Amino acid sequence: MGFRINTNISAMNAYVNSSSTSRALDESISKLSSGLRINKAADDASGMTIADSLKAQASALGQAIANGNDAIGIVQTADKAMDEQLSILNTIRTKAVQAAQDGQTSQSREALQSDISRLLEELDNIATTTSFNGQQLLNGNFSNKNFQIGAYANQTVQVSIGATASDKIGLTRFETSQLMAYSDGGIKDIVLKLSGIDGYPSGYEFQTISSTEFEKYGLKAVADRINGVSDLTGVSAKVLNSITFSNVVAAGDIKGLQINGIGIGDVTTVAGDKNNVLVNAINKVKEQTGVEASTKDGKLTLTARDGRAITIKSTQSQANSQLGTGKAGFSVGTTIVGKLTLIRQDARDIVFRMSGCEEVKAISLGAEIITGEMSVAVGTGVTQKTVSLGDMNSGILDKDLAAAMGYFAGGISKTDQLSGVTTYYGAQAMISISESAQKILDRIRSDLGSVQNQLQSTINNISVTQVNVKSAESQIRDVDFATEASNFNKYNILAQSGSYAMSQANTIQQNVMRLLQ
Template identity: 30%
Template sequence: MIQGGISMSLRVNHNIPAVSSYHQMLGVSNRLEKSVERLSSGLRINRAADDAAGLTISEKLRRQVRGLARATMNAQDGISMIQSAEGALNETHSILHRMRELAIQASNDTLTSRDRLEIQKEVVQLRDDINRIAFNTEFNTKKLLDGSQNAAVSTSSAYAHGLVTGNVPEGGDYQVSLALLQAGSAQLQTTHLFSLRDSNLLAQGDSMLQSIAQFYDANGVFVLEEPQTITLHGNARSAEVVIDAYTSLDEFASRLQSAMLSKKDGLGIDNSVVNVVVTSQTMIAGLGGYLEITSGYIGEKGCVSLAGDESLMTALSISTARAAKDNLVEVSLTDKDKQTRVTQIDCDRASGLLSGVDVQFDSQAAQIAGSRGLVEGLYLSAAESFMVEAGGQLIGLAIASGYSTLEGVARSLNVQIQSTAAGSLPGMSAQVVNGEIRLAYQRPVSVSYAFGNNIKISYAGPTSVLGFQNGTYSGFVESAKDTDKMAWGFSQYQPGIEVSTVAAIEVGDGQTSILVNICRSISAEPGVASAADMISFEEFKNKTNKDFADAGVNVRVDQVEGSIMFTSTLIGRDNVAAGTAYSSMVTIEAVTVTALNATATAAETMLRYFGMSAGTKSGVGDSNFSMHVQQNENQYHIGANQMEVMKVSFSEMSAKALGVDNLDMTTVEGAELAIGKLNKAIDLVSAERSKLGAFQNRLEYAITNLRNMNVNASASESRIRDADIAMEMIEYTRNQVVSKSANAMLAQANTNAAGVLSLLR
C-alpha cells in the first residue's frame, strides 16, 4: 500500500500513479501464478514456502502411506510363503495316512513274511518322500520345512542332533551331558533248536543247512532248493543275506553278523553278535544247536527283524528271547549362565530342556548281557511249617524264611518227606506244575487201601504262607502263588556245583576291575541250600553296585526279564582317532571256579548258568557334547514403522523329527508299534498346519487393517497437501479479472503525464 494520497499536481520525475498500478499488478500476477501452479499440479503445497508446517505433516503422512502399502505387500508375500509350506504338509499328511494304513495291514496275520517285506519297501519310499518334502520345499530359494527357518542348531558330536520342533525364543551355546540311571537291554532272538535229519542229533556249527531237519517241510520238500535271500531291517536301514543248501550254521551266523555290523551296506549296529549255541556251551542235554542273535544297540534303536520266504522263516522260527528295552538316561543341559535343566527319558530323544528344540542322540553305553540265569521265586518273610497226613502217617514240613525258587521249595519238601528222621511218607512228592507247588500222593501197595489217596493239611491258621489251605484233599493239593511276593533272582543250588563252591567273574571298565561272586556255598546236605535257595537279585544288585562304586568301577548291574546284564555307567566314547581310550567300556573275564567238576571251566559256567560270554564291549557316540542354537525365525514386517513385525516359525518336518524314520513293518510287533508312532506323527503335522493356518489368518486380518490405515492416512495427507480445485478456480478467476484491470489502469496512468507537455509549449 503506497503511503500518502495521490497528488493531483502534475510532476514529471515520478509517475506515481503508474508506479502504484504496476505494484498492484505484480501482486496480482504472483497470486495468479500460484493459482495456475496449484491448478496444474493439483497440490496446495508445491514447496516448503507454500506451507512449512503443512509440508512437514504431509511428508510424515506420505511416509506412513507408502510404508503401509509396502507392508501390505509384505503380508501378502508372507501368506504366499505360509501357503507353500502348508500345502507341502498337506502331502506329508497324506503320506502319513498311507503309512498308517500299511501299518494296520501289516499287523494282520493273514500276511506272510514276504508280504510284509513288500509293505516295508513302500514304507521306506514313503519315508524318503517325507524327507524330500522336508528338505526340498522352498519359497524364493528358502527351505521351509527343514527347521532352518526357525533356528539353526549344530552339535559337536556326530551322534547328536538338535531337532527344531517349535518356536525357539532364544539362542546360545549349551553343554549337554548324558548319564545312565538304569540299564535297558539289547534285543536277543533265537531260532529253532536245529537237529540233523539223518541222526536226530542236535546240529553243530559245521552242519550244512541241507542236513538239518527243520529246513524240510511236512512233505519232505527242502526249502532251499534255490538260494534264498533274507532281508534284515533295523536302525532305519536294510541289508540282505543270501544262503543256500551248502551254507553251514557257522557261515549263516557269520553272514548275519556281518550284515548287522557293516556300516557300508548293512545295518551299522556296532557290537552285534550272532552265535551258534551248542550243547557244550549250555551244558544242558538237549539244549543247543540254535542261532542266538544279539543286537549291539540297547533299546528300540537296536531292534532287528528278519524277513524272507514264508517257508524259510518257518524253518528258522525266530523268536524274541529278550525284548529290547531302552536305557533310563538323565539328560542335562547347561546354558552360559551355568543354569542347568535336567530330564529323565527312556528313549533317545529329550524334550523340554530347551523351548522349541529336542535333543536326539545315538550314543550307547557299553553292555555285556546274559541270555538266561534269572528265575522267579518266592519271598517268605517268616519260616513256614505245617503238618501233612497221608496213608496213616503224619509228618511236619518246614521251609526257612528268605528267598527260594519254586524248585528249591519242592526240593526241600521232598527231602523232608523222604527223611526217616521226620517219619517218612512213602508215595508223596512235591512238584512244580505250571508255576504252582503241588503235593501229590499215590498210595503205595504197602499201605492199606482203607486210607485211600487222601492228603490232609493241618496249619495253625486258615492258609499257610505258601498258600496251602487246611483240609482233606484227594490225590493232590496245589498252593496258590502270592504274586506280590514273587521276586527275581538266581538259585544258589546248581546241578554239578559241589559243597563250598564259589562261582565268580571279574568285571571291569577298562581301568579298574573287581571280583563278583555269583553262586555261593551250598550246604552239606545234597540238593538243599544252607539258607534261602535263591539270591534275591535286588539284594545282589544293591550290594554289587555299591561294590562297583566303592572300587571306582564305572559299571552297574541290572536285570531285564530273565537276564542279568553289566552296563557301563558312562555313555559313548572319546576321540578314538586321537588314540584315547573308550570312556564307556565293560570287560568281563571268567575266573577259575573251585570244586565245580573235573571238566568245567569258568567260561562254561558263565555260558551255562547266565548265557554270558567273556569279552569286552565299548560304547558308541558321546556322553558330553556342546550344542549351538542360533535363532532364525522368519520376520514379516507388516507395519509402516520400525519393529512393527510378526515372527513366524516353521518346524522341522523330516521323518526323524516326526519319529517315523525307523518303522519296521516286517513283523506284527513292529507294525503295531508303528501305528502308535504314526498317530503321534500325524498329530505333529496337524499341530504344525494349525499353527501355520493361524499365522495366515493373522496376516489376513493384518492386511485388512493395513489397508484401512492406508486409506485414512491417504485421506489425511490429501486434505493437507492437495489443492481444493473449486476454491482455487474462484481464486484464479478473481486474480485473472484483477490482473486485466491492473493492466488497464497502468495504461491510463501512463497517459496522465501527457498533459504536462501542453504546459511546456
C-alpha cells in the same frame, strides 16, 4: 491534485498490485496444473513437513504389506507341502494297521514295508526340497525368521517352521518293564500316578485299582486306566502277557491243573508235549481262561491275548517240572501279570508310580525268580528308548530298542529285529509312531495357521492405516480444485483490471501536456 512528470505514483501503485496479482495467478496456475496445494516449501513450510512424513509412512506401510504377503506365501507353501506329508503318513498308518494282524505272512509284511519305505523316501524328499526364494522351509533351518510388517523399526512378526523329515518327526518314548509276577496274597488296592503331565503340576492320579480287579486282570487293569485318559495325558499303555518256560515239558502227571480258576483237570504229558495233550487241554477252555497255549521246541508258551493275568495252580507240587518252568522258586500258584509298555508321543521321559503292589516282582526264567521290586518305567530293569519314524525304516532295530518297544515276551532272549512292519510288534509300534508324527505335523501346521491369521489381520489393519495416512497427506498436500478455480478466476480478473489501471495511470500524464499548450 498535483501534476508531476518524473514520478507517476498511480502507475507505480498499479504496477505493484499487478505484480502481486501476477504472482498469485502464477501460483494458482501451478496448483491447478499439478493438482498440489504445496509445490514448494514456501507454499506451506510446516504443512510440507507433515505431508512428507505422512508420505514416507504410507510408502513404508505399502512395503510392509508386501512383506506380509511374502510371509503368507511362505506359510502357504510350507502348509501345502505338509498337507501332502500328512497324506503320506495316513497311508503309512493304514498299511501299518493292515500289517498288524497275524493273517499276514512274512512276505506280505515285507511288501507292505517296501511300500512304506518308498512313502518315507517321498516324505523326506518333500522335507528337503520345499523352498521359497532359495530358502529351505521344512529342514529345520527356517527358524525365528523376522518379517517387518510396520512402518517403523522392530514392528515385526516372527515365523518358525519345524523340521518334518522322518528322523525328526514321530519321536515316541517307549518304556517297558520286565516280566512281572506275584505269589498268592499280598496285593492291596493300587494307586497310580503319572507325573510330568502338562496342566497337572502335581501329577495325574488315576482311579484306584482294587486288589480283586488286579488279581483278575493284572497289568491290563493298569493299562486300561492309562488308556482311558490317554488323550488327556499323552501317555498310552499296552500289556504283553506271554511267557515261554525255560525247560522242555517233562513227561509225567499233572494233577488238578487250573488256569485263572478254571479247572483243566489231570493231564498226563509226554516229553516236549509232542502229542499236544497239554496244549489241547489248556486251549480247550481258553475262552473261559483267556489264556492260549502253544509249544516250540518242546517248551510251553502261555499267552493272555487281552493281557489279563495268568494264574497257574495244581494240586501236585511236581507240576513245575512237568510244565517246564525251570525254577523251583516259580511255584505253581504264581500269578503272571506280564510286561507293561508305556508309550508317550513325544521325547519326554515317562514318570509313573504304582503303590500297593509291593509284592509284584520282576521274574527272570534264566536266573532266580525274584529279582527286585515292581518298577514300571522307573528304576532298574526298565528298558527306555525314544524312537523316530526314521528309526522304523532303518533296516535293523537294535535289540535294546526292540525291547523298549515291547517286542519280546517273557522267556524270549533279546535279539536284533527287522525294522518297520515286518513283524506284528513292529506294525503295532509303527501305528503309534505314525500317529505321533501326524500330531507333530498337525501341531506345526496349526502354529503356521495361527501365524497366517496374524499376518492377514496385520495386513488388513495396516492397509486401513495406509489409506487413512494417504487421506491425511492428501488433505494437506493436494489442492481443492473448486476453491483454487475460484481463486484463479479472481486473480485472472484482477490481472485484467490491473492492466487497465496501468493504462489509465499512464493517460494521467497527458493532462500535463495540456497545461503546456
